[in-house]
Amino acid sequence: AQTVTQSQPEMSVQEAETVTLSCTYDTSESDYYLFWYKQPPSRQMILVIRQEAYKQQNATENRFSVNFQKAAKSFSLKISDSQLGDAAMYFCAYRGYSSASKIIFGSGTRLSIRP
């Protein structure tokens, strides 16, 4: 079975600084997708960034980028120039390509931003 592990329950960063959230996963599938979702206090689940496992190039979305290490099964999220609005729970997630389309979520990392 696939698992997703986030070993940092909480992180804190100074506004305008850079922070990296860690995620590791375990799977026997060769094709899959990895995601980072943001859940602000409103509880809405917002897709931040997505990475296809077959792509070697790391995904980037404005201030958000990932470091995808397929062999190590690692998928970290880097937030540059942190802003107060980035404060939220961040969930790393996995979806297999050939298996059922459910998403498997990690336990989350709570990110706080210090002004």
Add this chain to the structure above:
Amino acid sequence: DSGVTQTPKHLITATGQRVTLRCSPRSGDLSVYWYQQSLDQGLQFLIQYYNGEERAKGNILERFSAQQFPDLHSELNLSSLELGDSALYFCASSPSGRGATDTQYFGPGTRLTVL
């Protein structure tokens, strides 16, 4: 706004009762997913429907059931409620339920409190 709507936003009920949560997917999306999130934990996949038929099942209790109607809206029925069923229940929708570009969009969630 993801385009996925869920009603009600909040629900408070007593143990032993039965409730129905409703979800309307984004226009054109054929697949609906239900997830449960308990107390700042990651989301747990419950069940997926595609165009009216059950496609995948996760950790859904026998006391819970779901269906997807011809107009593609979905309902999640929770019966014989227990205190531990208190959680945020998310619905997500996606165009097809599989494939490289099939992104799940999440609704705002229904917060269920069982007293």
